[in-house]
Amino acid sequence: MARAPDVVDLFVAQVRHSPRPIRQPVTKIGGAPVLFGPIEPPACTSCRMPMAFLAQVRIDGPLPLSARWSMAYIFMCAGAYDSSWALICENDLPDAGANRVVLQAYSDSPAPGPGATYPDYAVRLERAIEPRVHWTPEDLDVSQRKQLWEGTKVGGVPAWLRSSRRPACPACGGAMIFAAQFADRLEPSPDGAEKYLGFGEGGRGYLFLCAEECGPGGAAFLYQC
Ligand SMILES: [Zn+2]
Ligand SMILES: [Zn+2]
Numbered sequence: 469m470a471r472a473p474d475v476v477d478l479f480v481a482q483v484r485h486s487p488r489p490i491r492q493p494v495t496k497i498g499g500a501p502v503l504f505g506p507i508e509p510p511a512c513t514s515c516r517m518p519m520a521f522l523a524q525v526r527i528d529g530p531l532p533l534s535a536r537w538s539m540a541y542i543f544m545c546a547g548a549y550d551s552s553w554a555l556i557c558e559n560d561l562p563d564a565g566a567n568r569v570v571l572q573a574y575s576d577s578p579a580p581g582p583g584a585t586y587p588d589y590a591v592r593l594e595r596a597i598e599p600r601v602h603w604t605p606e607d608l609d610v611s612q613r614k615q616l617w618e619g620t621k622v623g624g625v626p627a628w629l630r631s632s633r634r635p636a637c638p639a640c641g642g643a644m645i646f647a648a649q650f651a652d653r654l655e656p657s658p659d660g661a662e663k664y665l666g667f668g669e670g671g672r673g674y675l676f677l678c679a680e681e682c683g684p685g686g687a688a689f690l691y692q693c
Contacts, residue, residue: 476600478624479531479593480617485657486588493539493578495593495622497523497654497665498586501541504575509582512545513565514557519543520585522665525648525675528574530593531623533647536681538574540647542673542689543567546585546666560667562635562676562688569675569687586665587657591620598624604631618672619651626674629692637678639685644676652693668693 483497493502501507501521510519522542527533544567545557558564599615601608605628608616616627626632626646637644650673654663667673671693678686 474600475597476624477531478596478598478617479622480596481620481622482592482594483589483620483651483654484592485655486590487658488588489580489584490588490590491580493524493526495524495526495591497589497591497620497650498584499588500584501581502578503541503581504539504572504578507541507570507572507581510543510568510570512548512557512559515545515548517545517548518583519545519566519568520666521581521583522586522673523650525622527571527647527677530595533623533645533677534571534681536573537571537677537684539572540675540677540687541570541572542675543570544666544689560691560693562690563638567689569685569689571677571684571687586654586663589654593622596621596624601625602632604628617649620649622648624649627672629670629672633690633692635676635688635690637680637682637686638688640678640680640682642682643679644688645679646674647677647687648675649673650675652691667691
């Protein structure tokens with residue numbers, strides 16, 4: 469009987485501040501999204517403020533995560549507080565309306581979209597492999613844990629900070645596959661200021677895609693810290 473391979477392919481990312489805006493439809497963090505077509509800028513359903521653009525990830529290659537879509541665009545509300553300083557926007561959850569992932573198919577006329585909250589960061593990808601493990605950090609033995617890339621990556625296995633959490637597709641309710649992970653901390657920009665994506669200190673963000681590729685909303689994002 470055929471056995472699933474016990475390793476999975478991934479690309480580990482080197483993330484570097486870019487002195488210029490990145491206007492190509494490549495995997496990148498920050499800046500303005502480079503869109504294959506127009507989109508309605510997403511607003512947070514809790515505080516109604518526009519969400520910040522976090523990152524875009526090519527999902528058609530070099531790792532073929534999707535046959536239908538070429539790019540996943542991730543947006544997240546910075547989070548608003550009520551009068552008693554409680555956070556009203558649960559931007560860490562995949563289904564609370566405080567973050568959003570939009571998928572687009574390839575077009576040959578990509579154009580930068582509106583709004584850059586973060587500076588542009590270039591992403592250089594390098595091929596690697598990881599053990600096929602899907603448990604909580606406590607369930608992994610030390611040697612397995614050491615083989616999981618804990619920084620930003622495309623593909624592979626989510627390096628969970630807390631219990632493993634696979635969301636259901638927000639569009640069709642179906643199963644999802646893991647697509648990418650993001651480290652919270654970014655290299656300081658030339659002004660010396662520390663930059664964080666807002667996942668809580670040392671947090672990690674996780675991108676999932678609908679296994680059935682059901683539609684442009686068939687993707688989810690969450691973070692742990
Ligand atoms: Zn909000
Ligand atoms: Zn779906």
